[in-house]
Each structure stands twice: as structure tokens, then as C-alpha cells.
Amino acid sequence: MTSERLTRIVCAALLGLAGACADFSRGPAPAGVDGGAGQGGSGGSDGSPSTDGGTSFASDVHGILTGSCMRCHSDGGEASDTTFLLTGDATADLEATTRFIDLNAPAASRLLAKMSGNGHGGGTVYAAGTPEYETVLRWIQEGARP
Numbered sequence: 454m455t456s457e458r459l460t461r462i463v464c465a466a467l468l469g470l471a472g473a474c475a476d477f478s479r480g481p482a483p484a485g486v487d488g489g490a491g492q493g494g495s496g497g498s499d500g501s502p503s504t505d506g507g508t509s510f511a512s513d514v515h516g517i518l519t520g521s522c523m524r525c526h527s528d529g530g531e532a533s534d535t536t537f538l539l540t541g542d543a544t545a546d547l548e549a550t551t552r553f554i555d556l557n558a559p560a561a562s563r564l565l566a567k568m569s570g571n572g573h574g575g576g577t578v579y580a581a582g583t584p585e586y587e588t589v590l591r592w593i594q595e596g597a598r599p
Contacts, residue, residue, distance in 0.1 A: 454546075508592040510550070510599050511543045517585045518550065521578050532575075546599055559593035 508514070523539040524534040539546045553564035555588065569588060570577035579585040592598070 469526065506586060507598060508595050510547045510597065513588055513589075514550070514592045515543045515546055516547065517588060521585075525575070544599075551597060554593045554597055556593065556597060559590060562593055563591075565590060565593075 493503065519539055519541055522537075523541065524530060524533060526537050526539050527541075528538065538549060540549075550564065553567070559561040559565075565581075565586065567573045568577075568579045568589065569581050579589075
């Protein structure tokens with residue numbers, strides 16, 4: 454085993470222990486990912502329901518992604534060479550995020566697949582059924598409002 458490969462394995466293990474970030478450009482795009490029924494869950498990224506009756510990117514999803522993904526998926530981050538980069542600006546991050554969703558088949562969205570570890574080198578960030586996963590799924594099901 455080469456030292457570079459060993460270093461990658463150790464780094465991957467450490468990232469997994471630290472909460473890992475999603476890798477949105479590596480690995481095959483999933484086909485027909487079963488992401489759950491999308492029932493229940495919370496509206497806010499902190500587990501609280503949305504105040505306006507619908508799920509939006511700015512108030513419900515952006516905080517989930519910047520809190521768990523931006524550490525790696527930003528300029529200079531561990532996953533800065535991927536096609537999914539976050540800036541911390543909700544408008545710019547919405548544009549980056551919507552490339553990984555499927556409004557016609559929300560549960561099969563690549564964003565959800567990566568979050569749940571499918572084709573993601575960093576492992577599971579949010580497993581299907583967690584409040585964060587369900588919030589993102591609901592946002593897509595509701596039409597991915599800004």
C-alpha cells in the first residue's frame with residue numbers, strides 16, 4: 454500500500470469521525486434512490502417548523518447545508534475540487550444546490566443520495582429519516598422554493 458493511499462484512508466476515516474462532508478462530484482449519479490416517504494419531519498434546520506407554512510431554501514435548507522457541508526465544500530476546503538461549492542450566500546448556494554435536485558422525483562435527487570452516503574466518499578452526512586434529511590426532501594417535494 455502506498456503512503457498516499459494510506460494517507461487518503463486515514464483522512465477519510467478522520468472525516469467520517471468528524472461528521473464528514475458530502476462529495477457531490479465523485480461517484481456515479483444514483484439511479485432510483487429510495488429516499489423515504491418524506492412524511493413528518495421538521496421545517497427548520499434546527500427542528501422547528503417553518504413559520505410561513507412552506508419550506509424554503511433560505512430559512513430551512515441553507516443552514517443545514519452550510520452547517521454540515523460548507524466546511525469541505527467551499528474554496529480551499531477538502532472538497533473544493535468538486536462541482537458542489539458553497540459560499541455562505543443563500544442566493545449563490547441555492548443556484549449551486551438546485552443542480553443536484555430532481556423536482557420530478559424528489560426522493561431520487563442526487564443531493565439526498567449524497568447526504569445519505571450513496572456515492573459519497575465522506576460517508577453519511579444525514580441518514581434518510583433524520584430531521585435534516587426530511588427537511589431537504591420536503592423542500593424539494595414542495596418545489597424547491599428560494
